[in-house]
Amino acid sequence: MNISRRSLVTAATAFATFPRTAFAVTPSEITWDDLIPPGVPYSEIIGEGERDVENDTWRPIFDANATKLNDDLNGKYIKMPGFIIPIDMSTKGVTSFILVPYVGACIHTPPPPPNQLVFVTSKIPWPNDDLWEAVWVTGRLEHELQATEIAQTGYTLTADKMDIYVW
Template sequence: MLNRRAALMLFSGSIVAPKMAFAAQPLEIMWEDLIPPGLPYPEIIGEGEMDEASDMWNPIYDANGEKMNEELNGAYVKLPGFIIPFDTSSEGVTNFMLVPYVGACIHTPPPPANQLVMVDTVKPWPGDELWDPVWVIGTMSTKLQSTTIAEVGYSMVADEIEVYEW
């Protein structure tokens, strides 16, 4: 027979355990998920312009390049990618662009807006790990914005960043 204390502990554990079991798990997505369902990948339709100051070519994409997957607006997600740093300190990077492949926006023309994510994080990512692929976990929003490098279609507040394991 259970005494009062044991019964109370058993009861309180049954209330807390389900909440822990249902803690927010991020939706693991890939870059193709950023394009709205049924829409083809954006195509370069114009010559674009040469940014002589940064020695970069900025292509012109069709209208599909600025269409976002609105189902991801406000979603808690986990997305892999590579870091293009913006705000860097001795502690690491706190603001960066997440890109789908290494060298995007630096050594190659920038991808379309719906293939770029601006990320803010409270906990800096170490500067000595910038070339490593990462998983970024956080809340995503659809928000077209311009940067000095490219038009960006998504933003994310990162709760966690971790090395991507192959």
């Protein structure tokens, strides 16, 4: 097979200018209920708790269902709404946070169970002025139980994109 230099240059140019969006993966839009494994009712993941008198907080005690994660979502590219509880902040913005299902979760109330919390990291800081806004977060969701100073989380996500959630 004889390929001319012109054909090779034409093919290389066409490939180099091919829109990157043609290769883009469309995220699956999920809800908070999707984080709970199928067959586990939400009412069964809420446990009892006890008051921490020293710190004046409520420490929930979750049963085993609270750490059960949805295997179908592990490694999936998703988009989900939520609210930000900052972990790492600077004057440039927030680069890691816990994504929670409702405003004030983990701060003013006992934290939701681990399978309802997502630890998010982002290379691009989210502006401090928008911390109380509901957001869309897009990225790859992974199973990873971890403890933070605020709560135990069941999932992690590296944010590729974040936008304000428009009601």
